[in-house]
Amino acid sequence: MSTSLVYRSALGYELVMRLLYGANYGERMRAVAELVPPGSSVLELCCGPGTLQRRHLEERAGAYVGIDINPRFVAQLRRRGVDARRVDLAEDDPPLPDADVVMMQASLYQFLPDAGRIVERMLAAAGDRVIIAEPIRNLASSRLPLVGRLGRRGTDPGVGQAAHRFTEESLDALLGAYRDRVIEAFKIPGNREKVYVLAARRPPAPASSTRDPRRSRRSGTAGDP
Ligand SMILES: C[S@@+](CC[C@H](N)C(=O)[O-])C[C@H]1O[C@@H](n2cnc3c(N)ncnc32)[C@H](O)[C@@H]1O
Numbered sequence: 502m503s504t505s506l507v508y509r510s511a512l513g514y515e516l517v518m519r520l521l522y523g524a525n526y527g528e529r530m531r532a533v534a535e536l537v538p539p540g541s542s543v544l545e546l547c548c549g550p551g552t553l554q555r556r557h558l559e560e561r562a563g564a565y566v567g568i569d570i571n572p573r574f575v576a577q578l579r580r581r582g583v584d585a586r587r588v589d590l591a592e593d594d595p596p597l598p599d600a601d602v603v604m605m606q607a608s609l610y611q612f613l614p615d616a617g618r619i620v621e622r623m624l625a626a627a628g629d630r631v632i633i634a635e636p637i638r639n640l641a642s643s644r645l646p647l648v649g650r651l652g653r654r655g656t657d658p659g660v661g662q663a664a665h666r667f668t669e670e671s672l673d674a675l676l677g678a679y680r681d682r683v684i685e686a687f688k689i690p691g692n693r694e695k696v697y698v699l700a701a702r703r704p705p706a707p708a709s710s711t712r713d714p715r716r717s718r719r720s721g722t723a724g725d726p
Pocket residue numbers: 508518546547548549550552568569570571574588589590591592605606607608611658660
């Protein structure tokens with residue numbers, strides 16, 4: 502499996518993201534974290550090196566599970582004591598672990614052309630809300646040569662470069678199918694990314710326990726350690 506340099510270390514990854522997104526990277530993380538009700542259990546899909554968890558959710562979330570295909574990121578997170586699981590979300594299809602908040606940042610494009618399938622899986626796992634933050638400007642076609650090269654080459658976590666990206670129109674078209682569930686939708690300053698918050702389908706877990714142990718122990722849940 503050949504993995505783009507960007508995905509070989511958490512530090513390298515974060516440096517490249519800062520180069521590509523500048524201040525917007527931190528702003529997106531802050532904006533997304535503020536959408537997590539304090540004390541909620543969180544499932545983050547395509548969590549990467551766990552930047553959101555480390556910077557914003559360590560205190561705020563009641564529990565956190567991160568899923569990613571990249572074994573380096575998963576191993577690094579586990580060394581920090583984070584419940585990180587290696588799952589190929591494009592291939593493996595068992596139900597996702599339940600959580601109050603199920604989220605994904607800057608990763609939905611990797612599931613095109615059938616991104617609706619992963620959105621459905623997220624909705625099935627969420628007890629309160631689904632949060633999706635997605636780039637709507639394709640940096641791979643940037644006129645700045647370095648940014649364009651990183652944007653193109655930096656998308657291969659070891660499963661091949663993603664062939665498709667979202668525009669605002671195509672993201673709105675996909676998530677428009679859930680318009681009756683949209684709690685809010687807004688662009689991050691800089692207009693490079695858009696955030697959608699969808700209301701969950703099933704009722705939230707009782708306040709006394711953020712997770713139902715019977716559900717989290719069921720067999721065949723994606724990413725069971
Ligand atoms: C652009 S990065 C975003 C990381 C993080 N969410 C962030 O915003 O910094 C995309 C992430 O998706 C992961 N990924 C790509 N394809 C995946 C798949 N099929 N299943 C699970 N994770 C995947 C990559 O390993 C990478 O960490």
